[in-house]
Amino acid sequence: METQPHSDATQREGGTIYHLRNVVLDRKSEGVSFRLNVPSLQIRQGEQIAVIGESGCGKSTLLDILAFIAKPSDIDSFRFRPNLADSPTDIGALWDKKQLNALGDMRKQHIGYVMQTGGLLPYLTVRDNINLSRNVLKMKKDDTVDTLARELGIARHLDKLPGTLSTGERQRVAIARGLAHQPSIVIADEPTASVDPFAAEKIMALFMELAEDRNITVIVASHAWRHIKRLGLRRLAHHTSRSEDGRTTETVVNG
C-alpha cells in the first residue's frame, strides 16, 4: 500500500484495473512490420470494452498484452490492479524480470479467457471443462458451475463431452468456463465468430448480462460492431495506418 496517498493519482486510478502508458509491441515477419502503439489506456472495474476491427488490425495482439501472454517491446508504465484493496502490480517489471510464472499465476487468478472456437478439452465433460480453472485454483466445490450452466441454458449437457454439442452450445460452455473461477476480468476474442449472427447476438447479450451481474470487467474483440453497439459496450478508439509501400502497419489505441 502506498503510505502517502497522492490525492490526484488515487482519484485517477480509483477503480482502474488496467493502466497502460506508452506500451508498444513491434512484430516483424517476412519483411512486413507491424506495430501496436498504446499511448494511454485505462480500463475501470466493471467496464465492458469492445475492440472492434478487421483481422490484422492488432486487436488480438492488444488482448494478448492485456492477458500477459504477449510481451510488449517497450513499456513506460503497465499497471494491473484486479483488487482495489491491493496496490497495483507492475506488469512491466515482471516482464523485465522474465517472471513468466508470476505472470501466469496472475492470469489464472484474475483473468478468464473465452476463445474464438471454444477451446474446450474434448476429453473432459462439459462440467469438468467449466471447472478447469476452478480446479487449477483449488477452489471449493459449490453451485457456481450449476448456476452458470443453468443461466447459459446448458445444464442438461453438463455430463456430456463437448464433441456432442453444437457450436453455439460449445461457445456457451466456453463462456461458463471463462466466468467460473470468478475472475476480475474476462477477455473474449471473437467469442461468437463461429456462431450464426442471430445466436451470436443472443449469446453475447447473455455473456454481458452474466458479467454485469458479477461485476466482472469484460474486454471483447470483434469485427462486427453492429450487434455489440446495442449492448452498450465502450468502443476502444483505434486508428490503423499503413505506409505507402504497405510494409509497415501501425495501430494506435487510446482509451
Added chain:
Amino acid sequence: MKLFKTLRLATKDYLHEWQVSICFVLALAAVLGPMLVLFGLKFGIIGGMIDELIEDPTNREIRPVSSARFDDNWINQMRARKDVEFILPRTRSIAATVQLSSDKADRFVNVEMIPTASGDPLLQKTSAPETINQIVLSPTAARKLNIELGDQIQGSVTRRYLGEAERVELSLTVVGIADADAFTRDGAFVNLELMEAIENYRDGIAVTQFKWSGSEAPSERTYPSFRLFSRSIYDVAGLQKALNAVGVEVRTKSSDIELVMKMDRNLTMVYWAIAIIGLFGFSLSLGASLWANVDRKRKELSVLRLVGFRTGDIVWFPMTQAIYTAVLGWGLAIGLYQAVAITINTMMADQTEGQSVCVLLPEHFAAAGVVTVLAAIISAALSGARAARIAPSDGLREI
C-alpha cells in the same frame, strides 16, 4: 498436486482417444513381442545346451594323455585349487584290473578298477565305497554277475612272484551300481587304498592289511595318472592351460564347451543387434508419434497453459501417455510371447524330451519393461520439451 492434475488430464485424454492409444500400444507390442520370442529362443536353446553340458560331469573331466609321475604332494596342491572339484590319483592301468565272481553267476568277469572317493562326480546318484572292502559296479558288470545292492562278491588277483604264479582272494560288498553314463565298460569303482594294495601285490610288495607277502614298500609312492574334474565347465579351459604349462598333456571336452559358449556369444551379439535396431525403431516411432501428437494437441495444451498450468506441468502430459503406451505395450508383448512360447514348446516337446525351447525368466520380462519405459520416457521427454514451449496464445486463434 498440479502434477496429479496433469496426470489425470493426460489419462482422460489417453482414454478419450482410445483408438489412437490402441494403435500406439499395438505398434509397441509388434516390435517388442517378436524380440521377446527371439530372446526366449536364444535363451532356451543355448540354456538347454549349457544345461546339458553342466549336467554331464564327463564334460568337466580332464584326463592326462600319457603317464607321468605324480606324488601326493602334487595331487594335494591340485586339490587345493578353487577350480578343481575332485582329484584322485590312479594306479597303473595294467595293474588296475580284478577278476570278479559271484555265487549268483557261474562266470568270472574281469573289470577295470577306477579309484573313487566321496564326492566323485561320476557317482552322484550312488554312494561311493567308504572302506577298502566296498565296491561300486558299472551296470554291465553288475548285469553279468547278476548282482544286487548289498551282495557279497569275490575278487581275485593274480601275480607272478619269484617265478611262481600266485593268486589272492578278496571278499567285497557291492554298495552301489553306477549310472550307465558313468562307465560304459565292465568296471568297478573302488577305494584308492584297494587299488594301491592290488598294485603293490602285483609289484611283489607286501600288503600287511591283507597279509599278502612280498618285499618292503618304497618310501614314496608316485602315480602315473589321475582322475580330475573341474568345478564347472567354464573352468575346463583354464585348468587345461595350467596343466599344459607344467608339461602335463591332457584331453578335455573344452572344444565342445567352447563351441557352445561361442554360439552363445554369437547369438547374443545377433540378438542385441536386432534388439537395438528394434528398440531404436520403436523409440523413433513412438517419439515421432508423440511429437506429432503435441502438434495435434497444440490448441488443447495452450488452453492448459492459459488456465495456469506451468511449463513443468505440461511436460508430464506426453510423458504420462508415453508411459501408458510403454506399460500396456509391454504387457501385450508378454501376452504375445507367452502364446508363441507355449505353441513352440508344445510343438517341439517330442523332439526335446520335454525340455522347453523358448524360455524367459521373470527378470527378463522386468528388464524388457524397464528398457521399454526408459525408451518411452526419453522419446517423450523430447516432445514434452516441445509441448512445454507452447505459448498460451499459440493455439488460441486457429480455426
